Amino acid sequence: MARILAIDYGTKRTGLAVTDELQIIASGLTTVNTNELINYLKDYVSKETVELFLIGEPKQMNNTASQSEVFIVKFMEILKKEIPQIPIKRVDERFTSKMAFQTMIDSGLKKNQRKNKALVDEISATLILQSYLYSK
Known part of the structure; x- marks a missing residue:
């Protein structure tokens, strides 16, 4: 089998x-500056076998697309x-940022560590991936 990357x-x-x-297991990989993302992914898939990219779909509470969807669609292209x-x-991916922050609190991270937005992004990606694995 190959990896799934969220x-x-x-x-x-x-x-x-x-x-x-x-x-079986979803793990945080890293946080990348978005302007370096495509190069990072190209390098990663040249070294690891990846069978699927999972991309978070941010939605509003009323199920409409969020404002960031425009940027995500361009990235996907x-x-x-x-x-x-x-x-x-x-x-x-609704609520993943809030769930990531709560995960940081529950794991005992100090307030300064919880301000690390890169860590929140990585945990959010892990939650997206974990929810997909549960649904399979």
Whole structure:
């Protein structure tokens, strides 16, 4: 089997998470500056076998697309062009940032550590991936 890579896209930073090769465990991978994201992903897939990109789909409470969806769609177009061999699937990411912050509190991280937005992005990507694995 191959890995699944989850992407919590942001205009500045993007959180990434990945499964093990058996697709059992979701783990945070890293947070990347969004302007370096495509190059990072190209490098990653040249070293690891990835069968699917999961990209968070931010929605409003009334189920309409959030304002960031425009940027995500543009990113997906570039991703499909640059790495066409790996399919993309969308996953509802409502509440993942709040859940990530709560996870940081529950794990005992100090207030200064919880201000680390890059860590929140990485945890959010992990939550997106974990929810997908549960749904399979």
